[in-house]
Amino acid sequence: MTYKASKLTTFQINSYFSTGWISLQGRQSGWQYYQVSAKQEFWDKKASLTLRVTNPLARDVRITNMQQSPTSTAQGATYFVNR
Numbered sequence: 001m002t003y004k005a006s007k008l009t010t011f012q013i014n015s016y017f018s019t020g021w022i023s024l025q026g027r028q029s030g031w032q033y034y035q036v037s038a039k040q041e042f043w044d045k046k047a048s049l050t051l052r053v054t055n056p057l058a059r060d061v062r063i064t065n066m067q068q069s070p071t072s073t074a075q076g077a078t079y080f081v082n083r
Helices: none
Strands: 002-005 009-018 026-028 031-042 046-053 060-068 073-081
Touching: 031 060
Parallel strands: none
Antiparallel strands: 002 009, 009 031, 026 060, 031 046, 060 073
């Protein structure tokens, strides 16, 4: 979503998510993160400065997964650190 506050100033909000999945041998958790940004243009739109913050209220994005077979089980976790 984009909001144009003035001729030279823009604000944006982006969100990404996955609901996870289930397969015959395992599953993966869902995940989500979001970004908030502000952009200011200068010098007759020849230069710009953008400030973006990703997940400011969360330390990381965690995705867990598990695979099973009749003889073994494997579990894992992936962390994407945002700060």
